[in-house]
Amino acid sequence: MTISITTYDWVPDTAVGYVRDLRIRWACEEAGLPYDVETTSVREKTPQHFARQPFGQVPILRDDALSLFESGAILLYLGERSEVLMPLDTAARADTQQWLIAALNTLEPVVMDMALVRFFDHDARTEELALPRLHVRLKQLAPLLKARDFIAAGRFTIADIMLADVLRIVDRMGELASYPALADYMNRMTARPAFRRAHTAQVHHFAQAV
Template sequence: MLTITTYDWVPDMAKGYVRDLRIRWACHEAGLPYRIESTSLSGKTPQHFARQPFGQVPMLRDGDLSIFESGAILLYLGERHPALMPEGAADRVKAQQWLIAALNTLEPPAMMLAMARWIKQDPAAEGIVLPWLHDRLGQLETVLQGREFIAADRFTVADILMADILRIVDGLGEIAPYPGLKAYQDRITARPAFQQALAEQLAHFAQAA
């Protein structure tokens, strides 16, 4: 059975957004059983750093193999389970491309805005990053016109990454000018696998509290 490592506790604002959600979601889409193990948010052990040199989560253990970074874990699962990746070589490359684009192009300005607005409360930093984020959102809105999914004619791991990052944008109150992105986010997160993964993560942190 797969083992997903997440935190034992997070502040309220992080509940429902910790990145182990992405891995839980993928497992539910593929029908893969998993167990959860917890690590401390503040008191990370040498064993944790041995598996994740930056002390972050999630991590995935599959037998003797330990993997960190949500994108790498999703690619690993996608290569092994047809529910998460298309069969054709061209479509697989497109899914990989859009997964990386979600992580490298959309997530950085979204997370920087979240940091400036929610944690640092830094209006100057917010003013710098907000135009950058909206440039990216406008470009993505154009791409998604006429598409149900981001990378292919079916759901892939790229949709997990893209929709989850758009949830952050929505939480920041910045998705309203982009009805296509909002419709895509709502459509992808309406999937039963996402709803189950979210409920499980929230229950995990509620039990810890």
């Protein structure tokens, strides 16, 4: 049975290309896993949506009888389906999971705090608190990505999908420019044909939305 990815039926123009179904599309494209797309209303979230995703978020994966949410958990699941996404070797696999989680739990929260204040809250003091917390993490990450092509396991993995997609948000806020190693890494990852196909598909999906 084909994998199905549930995403929103519509998002504002500013979110197009950044909805987290992109991470799942990208993984499927890398692994050659065909997928369908289902939609759920973003403006009037349905009981059916909350039954599958208690926080009303997307993406949600459907694979046969399995329904799974959280982009990080879906990437782990797909990583277990395809060695293209996550190595089988215990140490390399642990390294992959470590960096997937670091991207989700150490980087993404400080990135999203800045994105919230920059795009929604517009509160000067909140930004003043959030901005240095973001840059502490970017400064710590930069030397690592100067010294390696991929973040984990010496090869492309789901950790790169997660980390590069988090760095895209930083780039969009104009905060990545002072870290050439991070910008180069993000550009290398997003130049991959699988990313391009996934990105094009998401843009196309929302261009057709009403």
